[in-house]
Structure formats: C-alpha cells, structure tokens
Amino acid sequence: MTDSKDSGDSRRSRTKARGKRQxxxxxxxxxxxxxxxxxxxxxxxxxxADVPTGNVYYYFKTKDELIEAALSEHASHLESLTGRLDQLPDPRERLKALIDAWVGQRDIAARHGCPTGTLAAELDKRAEGGLDITAGLVIRKLLDWVEQQYRQIGVTDPEGHALALVGAYQGMSLLSNALRDPEIMAREGARLTRELDSLA
Structure with missing residues (x-):
C-alpha cells in the first residue's frame, strides 16, 4: 500500500517538475x-514563469542553459509548424502557408524581430559559449525544410530558392522591427506568395 502511494507521489513530483521546467x-x-x-x-x-527565482537553479544552473532551452523551444515551435504544413498535399501550398504563418506574426516581428534570427545575431556578438552555433542549427532546420519543398516543386537550384525565401523572411522581419511597421511583413509576404505562384 505504501509502495503504491510512494510511486504515485513520485510520478506526480516528476510531472510537476517537467511542468515547471517547461x-x-x-x-x-x-x-x-x-x-x-x-x-x-x-x-x-x-x-x-511565475516561479521563485531561487527555484530556477533547480532546473537550470546558468543563464546559458536557459538560452539553450529557449533555442530548443524555438526548434520545437518550428517542428510543430512544419509538421502541420506537411499535412498539406502540395509543396507550393506548404510554402504559401509558411509565408502566411510569418505574416500572421507581423505585430510581434514589428516589436521584437524574428525570434530565432534576432537571438542568433545577438549570440554571435558574444565571445564565449557556442550558442550562436545552436541558434544557427534552428535556422538550418528551416532552410532544409524549405529546400525540400522547392525540390518537390521541381525548380532548378532548390537550395538557392530556399536561401532567398528564408533570407526574405529575415529581411522583412528586420525592417518591420527597425521601422516598427508590421505592414512591411504583409506587403512582402504578398510579394513572396506571388513569386511562388509564378514558378513554372
């Protein structure tokens, strides 16, 4: 009886700890x-997070560990998004839906820029840590997914197309943020969609 209760308490404790960490x-x-x-x-x-500051160190020993966890969160969001987009039958429609998702975040981009792009740029300025490489890996996942879509469409130089599309996203995020104008995202998103429609 006691063993069963202890086991249940232990499971609840682990679940609670996972919840706090998340x-x-x-x-x-x-x-x-x-x-x-x-x-x-x-x-x-x-x-x-509504967690006492002292409790943070139970889950993360340093600020860099929290930054790494944040990058992991961005990677999870990206995987979740591309997983949903993969349900669409046509690669061109997947890319258009990706652009729509970017444009849907235009108010946040105008205030703070691209979550991963701005973090990657800031981490690159630090002398230590190697977290800039981790941030780059998240962007690389996006590039690889976009390239795969262009490859399925059958364009020549799918890698170049992927670099251009992701580069356009980073550029429109940066300009929206610098000028505090979310409509830059909307206008550029519409242009990118037209470009996709014009692909042979």
Whole structure:
C-alpha cells in the first residue's frame, strides 16, 4: 500500500517538475525575444514563469542553459509548424502557408524581430559559449525544410530558392522591427506568395 502511494507521489513530483521546467523554457523563449540576451536576467525569466527565482537553479544552473532551452523551444515551435504544413498535399501550398504563418506574426516581428534570427545575431556578438552555433542549427532546420519543398516543386537550384525565401523572411522581419511597421511583413509576404505562384 505504501509502495503504491510512494510511486504515485513520485510520478506526480516528476510531472510537476517537467511542468515547471517547461514553464521556465517557454518564459525564457518569450523574454529573451522581447528583451534580448544582455538585458534579460534569470529573475526576469523566473517572474515571467511565475516561479521563485531561487527555484530556477533547480532546473537550470546558468543563464546559458536557459538560452539553450529557449533555442530548443524555438526548434520545437518550428517542428510543430512544419509538421502541420506537411499535412498539406502540395509543396507550393506548404510554402504559401509558411509565408502566411510569418505574416500572421507581423505585430510581434514589428516589436521584437524574428525570434530565432534576432537571438542568433545577438549570440554571435558574444565571445564565449557556442550558442550562436545552436541558434544557427534552428535556422538550418528551416532552410532544409524549405529546400525540400522547392525540390518537390521541381525548380532548378532548390537550395538557392530556399536561401532567398528564408533570407526574405529575415529581411522583412528586420525592417518591420527597425521601422516598427508590421505592414512591411504583409506587403512582402504578398510579394513572396506571388513569386511562388509564378514558378513554372
């Protein structure tokens, strides 16, 4: 009887710990995007996650571990998005839906830029850590997925097309943020969609 109760308590404890870790990870992704790496403290992330600051160290020993968790969160969001897009039967429609998803985030992009792109650029300025490489791997996943769609469409130079599309996304995010104008995303998104429609 006691063993069964202890086992149940242990499972609940592990589930609760996973939940807290996920809360902190999601909060880290959001706060780092909004404030940037240098301005964000562990206390900021703890506050956003509604977790006492001292408890953060039970899950993450350093700020860099939280940044790594945030990058993992961005990768999970990307996998979730591309997984949903993969349900569409046509690769051209998948790319158009990707553009729609980008444009749908235009208000956030105008305030803070692309979550992964801005983080990658900021991490690149740091002297230590290697987290810039981790951020680059998230962007590489997006590039690989986009290239696969162009390959299925049958265009020549699918890698070049993928670089152009993802580069256009980073550019329109940056300009929207710099000019605080979300409509840049909408206009550029419409142009990218027209380009996809014009592909032979």
């Amino acid at each position: 809360q902190l990870t999601a909060a880290a992704a959001r706060v780092l995007h909004e404030q940037g790496v240098e301005r964000t403290t562990i206390a900021d992330i703890a506050r956003a």
